[in-house]
Amino acid sequence: MGSLGQLSEQGLIWKGNQTRSADGLNQQIAPNRSTGFEALDRLLLCGGWPESGLVELLVPANGVGELSLLLPWLARTIQEEGRKVAFINAPLIPNIATLVAYGIAPQQVWLLRAQNQREVLWSQQQCLQEGHCCALFMWHDAKTSPATLRKLHHAAQRGRCLGISIRPTSVQQSATPAPYRLQLESVAGQAQVTALKRRGGWGGESVRLDLTAKPKLPPLPGNNVELRSLN
C-alpha cells in the first residue's frame, strides 16, 4: 500500500476522476487557462487548454477551425506570459492582421520553414523544449510514429509549451501518446469538436461551437491600438 501511495504521489497512477497538472501531481482542479469557449472547457475536463504537452487535432482539411479554437487562449497566454507562438511548415499562412486584431503582438509570432522531415522534427523539438514558445503549431501526417510524438510530448512538458499536432482524421484509430486527441469537423455551419481521448474521462463526447460568434477575448492593448508598440 505504501508503494502504491508513493507511485500515486509521483503522478504515475492515473485516476479516472482526477486530472493531472503540469507538475505531474494529480490534482482535483488543474489551474488551466480557459479556451475562451465554455463548452470546450467542459469537454476538456481541465478548465481550458493544458499548459504543456501535446494536443492532437484531427482535421479533415486545413482551415476547418484549428486556429480559431486556439486564438482566444493564445491571445491571453501571450499577453500574460510574453512568450511566442510558432508555426512550423504551416500549409497556409497565419494572417497577421487577424492575429493582431486578437491582441497578439506581431513580434510574438514566428514562422519556420524546414527543408526536410529530419529538420522539421528537430526544430519542433527545439521549439517545444526550450521554453520560449507558449504554443507550437505542427502538422504531422499519418506516417509520424508514436515514438516521435512521445518525444515531442516530453519536450513540450519540459519547455512548458502546448504542442498542437494537426493530423488527418485517418489516424483516429491509431494509438497516440498525446493526452488529448480532438477531432474537429464542420457540421451544419458549426465546428464540432469530439474528444477522442482526454485526461480524466472517457472519449466520445462532442460539443458544437460557433467559431464565428464573439468569443471571450482579452481586450486589445489600450483603447486605441498603438502600432509602434505592436511592432
Next chain:
Amino acid sequence: MWLGFHFPLLPLDAHGAGVVETPSIVLNRRGNRVALANPAACHQGIKADMPLAQAFTLSPELQVYEVDPLAEQQLLDSLCQWLSQYSATVCQRGGNAIVIEVASMCRYFHGLATLISELQNTIPNFISGCDIGLAPTPLLALWRARSHLALWPQEDVKDLADLQTMAIETWLSNLPITAIGWSQQEVQRLSGLGIKSIIYLHKLPFSDLRRHLGESLYQDFGKAVGVIKDPQPLYVLPDQFERHVTFDREIEYSLGLLFPLRRIVEQLALFLRRHRWRLFDLSLTLKLAWHAEGQDEVVLLLRHDLGSDRAELWLELAELKLGKMLLPAPVRELTVVSGRWEASHEENADLFDDNRQRKADEAIFLSRLRARLGEQALSVAHFSGHHLPEMSGSYVPYHLKNSQPIPEERPEIHGPLLRAWRYQRPNWLLPQPQAVNIAEFTQLKVSERVVGHWWQKQPTETLQPYRRDYVIARSQDGRLAWLFRDDQGIWYLHGWFG
C-alpha cells in the same frame, strides 16, 4: 622583473598534435629528420635529429607534420593575447617564446605568487605546456625558463622587493650553458675553455668576454645580465581576428572541420575577451580541393544577434551549420575571419529581473535555429496596418526584421479596423489567391470591397487586380472561405476562416 615563457612543443601545437596520444613529429626543413617529437613519440624512443626512416621503424603509426611558420606565428599571437591579461608589456622573443613584465602588475594581483598561480591555472587548452622563468631581464628570464630551473633561485624569498635587490650572480647560479639556446658549436667551444655554467662567464672580466664569446654571444650575455640595453618590441593586439589553416590532408566530411575549428574558436574567444568585444558575425571560408558545383570555396556565415565572446556558442553554431551541409568537394584550407563587433559592457544583474536572461537565452535559441535551418528559415511577423490584405502584414526573415519601416501610428483608423478584422478577415491566407469555381461555395455574406492604389499608374503585381469584392462563403465540406471577385468577374479563394 620579467617572466619568460618558452613553448617547447609550439610547432606541434600549431598542428594540434602536442598532447595527442598518437605519436607525432615535425620534420626538419629538409624533410628527412625529426625536428621535434611529442611525448607519445618520445615514449616510443623517437628523438630529435633522428632519421625519419628510423622513427617509422620505432613507430609505424607515426603522424608526420611539416613546419608551418604561419600557423606557429598565429598560435604565438594567441598566446600573447592570453598573456596580455596579466601584463601591459608583452613581447615575442623568437619563434617560440614570450616575455612579460610583471613587477608593475604584482600589486594588482596581490603578489607575485598569486599572479603566477593564476597564470598557471589559465594556460589555454590549445597549447600543450610551457616553461616559465623569472629574472630581472627579459633574456635571463627566458634562459631560466629554458633551463627548467625553479622560478627564482632562493625559494624562501617571497617578497618582490627582495627579489629585485637580489644580486645578478644569484640569478645566474646553476644556469647550465647547454640549455639557453646557444648553438652546439658555441657550447662545445666554451666547454673547451672550461666554461660549463653561465656563472663562469660572469666571473670573467667583462672586457675579455667579447674576445671569448664573439660579438653575438657577447651581446646576448650583456643583455641577459643587464649591461647592454635590450629594448623589447611590444605586442599590439590586432583589430581583426583572422586564422588560416592549410590541412595536411583533405577533409571530406563537414563535421571533420570541427576539430581544427575548436582550437581556432578558443583563440577567437581569447582575442574577443582581450578586446572586451562581443562578436556578431563570424565567417568561415572553406577552400575546396577542386572546382565543384560552380565554386572554388564555400563561405559560411555564423550570426548571433546579441553578440558573444563565448567559444562554446560559436562552436555550437558552427556544428549546427556544418552538421547539415554536404561538402561539394573535400576541403583543403580553412579561413576564419571575425566580422561585426561591439564593445561589451558589464551589466549589473538584477536578482528579481529574469527578463534580460530570457532575452539572452532566446537570442541564443534563435541563432541555433538559424544556423541549423538557414537564414531564410525563420521569419517574424511584421504588421503595417495597411488595408490591402497583401500589405497589412508580412513575414520577414529574422535577420531583416530591423530593416522594416515602423508603421505610422493611426489609432483612429487602425483601432476600428482591427476590431472589424476579427470577423471580416480570415485566420489563414493562401500564399497566392487561387481561382475557384464559385458554384462549389455557398455565399453567406458580403464582406468588404478592397480597392488598390488607384493613384499608382503601374501598380505592383501584388496589388492587382485593382478592385476586389470579398465575400464570406461556405465550401461544400462546411469550411468558411474568404473569396473575392475581381473586375473581370473571376472568383478567387484567398483564405480560410478556420
